[in-house]
Amino acid sequence: xxxxxxxxxxxxxxxxxxxxxxxxxxxxxxxxxxxxxxxxxxxxxxxxxxxxxxxxxxxxxxxxxxxxxxxxxxxxxxxxxxxxxxxxxxxxxxxxxxxxxxxxxxxxxxxxxxxxxxxx
Numbered sequence: 001x002x003x004x005x006x007x008x009x010x011x012x013x014x015x016x017x018x019x020x021x022x023x024x025x026x027x028x029x030x031x032x033x034x035x036x037x038x039x040x041x042x043x044x045x046x047x048x049x050x051x052x053x054x055x056x057x058x059x060x061x062x063x064x065x066x067x068x069x070x071x072x073x074x075x076x077x078x079x080x081x082x083x084x085x086x087x088x089x090x091x092x093x094x095x096x097x098x099x100x101x102x103x104x105x106x107x108x109x110x111x112x113x114x115x116x117x118x119x120x
Contacts, residue, residue, distance in 0.1 A: 024089030025112070027080045030056045034092045037114045041094055044118075046109050049096035054111065056080060059089040 025033065034054050044051050058067050063083075071079040083090060091112050098105040 027084035030090040041114055051094035051096055053095045055093045055095050056090055059091040
């Protein structure tokens with residue numbers, strides 16, 4: 001963790017950024033969060049599309065390919081527990097399908113601050 005943060009840095013950033021940096025989620029925390037938001041998130045419009053499902057994956061998008069390959073090879077729960085035991089942060093994503101083209105495209109939106117968004 002970076003301890004060289006300038007004074008006042010948090011006050012100049014939105015809370016969601018603060019949450020993403022200082023409160024990484026473990027597998028159990030992400031699973032609990034998914035259960036807590038699923039009733040309000042699924043079916044909600046986000047970025048012009050409706051959230052159709054929720055998905056737990058790595059917070060660091062660059063680790064997503066490794067996670068998806070592990071998920072295909074060993075299953076979703078095993079992939080999540082392996083990422084969790086390696087100390088990698090997990091996030092909850094909302095999945096919507098973009099049918100603008102001939103081939104459906106899955107859009108993933110990070111939902112880690114969903115409760116804050118709907119509370120405003």
